[in-house]
Amino acid sequence: MTVASLLAFAGLCLVLALTPGPDTFLVLRFSLSRQSAGIAAAAGTALGSLVWALAVALGLAALLEQSAEVYRILKIIGGLYLVYLGVMAFIASRKRTSTGVEPALRRTTLRSGFAAGMLSTMMNPKVGLFFLAIAPQFVPHDDAAIGNTLVLGAVVAVVGSLYLVVVALLAGRAVAWLKRPAVTTWLERISAGILAALGLGTIALSAES
Template sequence: MVISVATAVSFLVVVVLLGAMSPGPDFVVVTRNSLSGGRKAGVACGLGIACGVFVWVVAIALGVAGLLAASAVVFTVVKLAGAAYLVYLGVRAWISVRRGGYHDLQATELTGVSLPVAFRQGLLCNLLNPKVAVFFLALLPQFLPSTASTAQTLELAVIATFTSVVWWITLAMVVGSLRRFFSAGRVRRAMDGVMGTLLVLLGIRVATQVS
């Protein structure tokens, strides 16, 4: 039995799209990769995040996320690992700012981060955020019947993944189109400072949140 169209649309809009669009670590990481590596790097980062979303929803279908949410120790370990990763990315940006060496780039110099690195950053940023698991664990059952099968849950996983891909690709394209503006050395240095600060603050926020 498949889920209804109304349920699928409600889940897509209310849960996935609004959740993805809310400012957070994923948003900052995609934005930074789009600015430093262009549209392709931003898209690669977004695909990594979408893969993370798929893994979380499948984990819920298999009951793994429920164990994570129920275990305070495991939840805290994953949360602190995610927070440390965000701080690590932020500190790397700060180190770049401190070292300086920013200069105005020509079009042929606009390379930036590699696609595998961008993908990995997006994937780890999402997988190391247990809040994602709790978010879907709390809302997913409301869109499934009490006798829902694993296949129906996986249908919602596909919807969540596809919606995430569309949103992150859109964001990467928009931010990447402004990249030429950021070819100026002083602008890139300022943006690295801002993005680094946001990542560190988000890491501290994740680490200090009670639940």
């Protein structure tokens, strides 16, 4: 694998990362409660991408391409998880408003952010299909195919997580600059609503297919 092909692949990953998706809104939601939790969520998405890269390298994710039913089921599970995250985020913001305290800042841990980011990516079959569709175009047909596929997975993880870390830092700075609890609460509710809507949309489209 040449340096030129790696740079071309990294550029493609950057374009895809700049397209807002579930991971972006997930990191935004955690960052609004706690900046470090948003960064942890970004790290979790990176690990999820590496898991998909390993699955593709070993040929496991080929099942998604061959079985429409497996793909549909995994999309529904991922959609349900996004709905769950959105509902829980909305409930947390309601509790903070009614009690006047900041439960989200105490309950949103680094572990929960990391786990949410990892699970969100691992439950998104589009990540696996991305590797299945793109990796063969960049991986040479030689004995190092598994290693080269993992290298591409590392590139996806690094580019995607760096972008999400920037999102987390910007969100954290915005909240610190505004310092208005009402604004933070509404931003959390909007991001929670977007997560839930993405999940419901995924489930609806999967049920129709």
